[in-house]
Amino acid sequence: MHPRRSAQEVLLCDLCETVPLQSHCELCNINLCKACVGEHLSDLSKDHKVVPFLRRKATPNYPKCPDHADKHCEIYCEKCDIPVCSTCVTSGKHKGHEISDILEKLSAKTESLQKDLKELETRIYPRYEIMVSNVETEKAELERNYGKLTTDADEQGEVLHREITAIVNQRKSAITEMKTKHLDALNKNTYEITQKMAELKQIMSDLKSILKSNEVSLTSTYKSRNSEFRTLPPKVRVTLPSFSPQKINKDQLNEMFGSLPPLSINTEHGDTMKSAEAVSSPPVKPLLDEPRVTATIDTGYKQLHSVSCLSEDQVWTCGDNKTMKLFNLQSKLLTSIKTKSGNPPQDIAVTRDGDLVYTDYIDNTINLIKNKQIQTVITLQGWSPRSVCCTAGNDLLVIMVSDDWKQSKVVRYSGSTEKQSIQFDDQGRPLYSSGYYTLYSSGYIYKYLSENRNLDICVADRSARAVVVVNQSGKLRFRYTGHPSNTEQSFNPRGITTDSQSHILTADFNNYRIHILDQDGQFLRYIHCDLERPRGLCVDIRDNLFVAEHDTAKVKKIQYL
Structure with missing residues (x-):
């Protein structure tokens, strides 16, 4: 802006810089007062187009031609990939080159x-x-x-x-x-x-x-x-x-x-982010028309609550007692670990390092099991931890409910440090239902969560009978409240997981099936496979689905891609 002008002053003529402007030359993109219009039009080398200032168009500011001082570059030379003037095209070094409209x-x-x-x-x-x-x-x-x-x-x-x-x-x-x-x-x-x-x-x-x-x-x-x-x-x-x-x-x-190891400072190469087009087009694995059960694991619980994959053929489970069990696909018990407090674990998850995390909703702790040693990493005050999952960035996402059962939120932790809390939408309304659910005892999980491949946070909100999905920043993307086809009872989402295709899979407890959604919440199809009250879900690295059946206490491995 001219030093003599400000937002509160009258705009002045670009030529004389003393008189308020009245007109605008769209060719030269300058503002003119009444007296300077005549002087400007006296230059007959150009086809000036002077209009009242208020009727001026938002014309582009064409660059001046470096070879022809009186010309502006209003044409684009495709061969040289630069703007040029008309003289350059007709008689200069760009003669005969392919040209295009610079505005296009x-x-x-x-x-x-x-x-x-x-x-x-x-x-x-x-x-x-x-x-x-x-x-x-x-x-x-x-x-x-x-x-x-x-x-x-x-x-x-x-x-x-x-x-x-x-x-x-x-x-x-x-x-x-x-x-x-x-x-x-x-x-x-x-x-x-x-x-x-x-x-x-x-x-x-x-x-x-x-x-x-x-x-x-x-x-x-x-x-x-x-x-x-x-x-x-x-x-x-x-x-x-x-x-x-x-x-x-x-x-x-x-x-x-005792000794200390040598100081180690490693600089990792920065991750190269894929372009938006590449992210939206992962390698496609089509859905099978007929999903099939490839293995069944009998866990021995009276009621089975959660399942989490350690590998393609080993899964951690937890149920109605204080013992967490690791099984292979042949139902062989490989390891069992009891909770530190003696309380039943509320939910379990496996970290990227292969360690086990479990939540204890009675003593309000989140615990890490490493080499069979239990370490309490987080102790909550005023909140009770429920479902837990490990993210691609090795953070923990935890669903928690306030002690008075009136609030619910998702909290992200890095180690024991809280990094993010997700509770309300842009209008200040709760994203998730309150913790209380009158039909069942307080020991049950009411919400389950998983991180999708696109970093969305997906929550199966049983009390609200909806799947609530927010982006990485916590902004609401959509709610899925079930598909109207063949529904005998109301949608009752329990466990939730996601796969390499960014599919969202959620267990419909009372309707004995799994809903498959795309990353934008569009229903794709059901998985039936004679499931009995499906509850906990997880997917291994090859996109095999593991389903924990609540009443039979069996885990079914299902191929659906």
């Missing part, structure tokens, strides 16, 4: 720019924001972990101090005991000697009395005991102990204390 080219370029802008705004820039957020989270985790390392070092030092103090006290006690025994031996020896000495004193006194008395009888009856005392009593010899300290080997001490 501009329109195509504008459309391309709009697509680029949309991709930058909706896909690329948000990923950078997530990366920054993740780095900040990692920094917080780094502070916490390094603090823990320092604490661990202090605790190890205290342990070694206690051990050394115990050893020192043990040695001092042994020294005191040895000293006491030596003193006792010397005291006993002293007592025996003094007893002999007393006896000798008595003999010497008796002899002196005999010699003074001149009594013949005493002298004649005297018996000498000198030979008895010529052998001196035994003398106790004490050998003092010596302390032989070992030379401290610093290397051994360091090894005993």
Whole structure:
């Protein structure tokens, strides 16, 4: 903007810059006052088109031709891929080249720019924001972990101090005991000697009395005991102990204390995001007309609640007791682990590292099982965790219900750090129904969730009888309330999962089947396979569906793609 102009001032003529403008030349794209119009039209080299300013068109600002100063580039040379003027085309170096209308080219370029802008705004820039957020989270985790390392070092030092103090006290006690025994031996020896000495004193006194008395009888009856005392009593010899300290080997001490691995800082190559076209066109796996059961696993629970794939032939399960079980496809029990609290787990999920996560809705904790060791990673206040799933980014998504059963929300965690909370739509209305469901006891899960391949968050909201899908940012995309065909009872969604095709699969508990939807919520078809009250769902890396049947406590593996 001209330095003499502002939003509150009258717009001035571009030529004289002193008088308010009245007209506009659409060819030259300049504003003119009444006096300057005549001067401008005096240039007969151009076919000027002067109109009242308010009737001007939004004309493009054509660039000036670098080879012909009085011309604007209003034509596009396809061969050279640049704008050119009419003189360049008729007599210049672009003569004979294929040309096109620059406005058509501009329109195509504008459309391309709009697509680029949309991709930058909706896909690329948000990923950078997530990366920054993740780095900040990692920094917080780094502070916490390094603090823990320092604490661990202090605790190890205290342990070694206690051990050394115990050893020192043990040695001092042994020294005191040895000293006491030596003193006792010397005291006993002293007592025996003094007893002999007393006896000798008595003999010497008796002899002196005999010699003074001149009594013949005493002298004649005297018996000498000198030979008895010529052998001196035994003398106790004490050998003092010596302390032989070992030379401290610093290397051994360091090894005993514990070690740290070498510092490792790895820079991973940044992921290359696929274009929007590539994302929307994954390799196609068509749906089978007749899905089929390929394996059945008998879990032994009275009621089976959840199933989560560890691999193509191993699944974790949980049901109506405190034990989580790992089975193979032949129903062989491979591992069983009991919850830390002794409460039945509410839901389970397998992380990208192959560890097991479970929620405990009674003590409000989310727990991680690694190498059969249970670690409580999150303890909630005022909220109860229900369903859980692990995302492609190795976060945890958790459905939770408030303690008063009036609110529900989805929370994203990175480790134990909360990154996102999803509860309301753009109008401030709850996305999910309240936690309370009058027909069943409070121990049941009322909502189930899964992350789709396009990063949508899909929730099967049983109380609302709907599947609620929001995008990665938590903005509502759609609600699916069931398909009208062949429905004997109301839609009753339980478990939910997604596959490599971005299909959404949800278990219709009371209608004994699975609904398959596309990523936009359009119904595709049902899976029946003689299912009995399907509840928990999961999909393995080859898109095999595992269905947990609530009443039979069996897991069915189904091929449907």
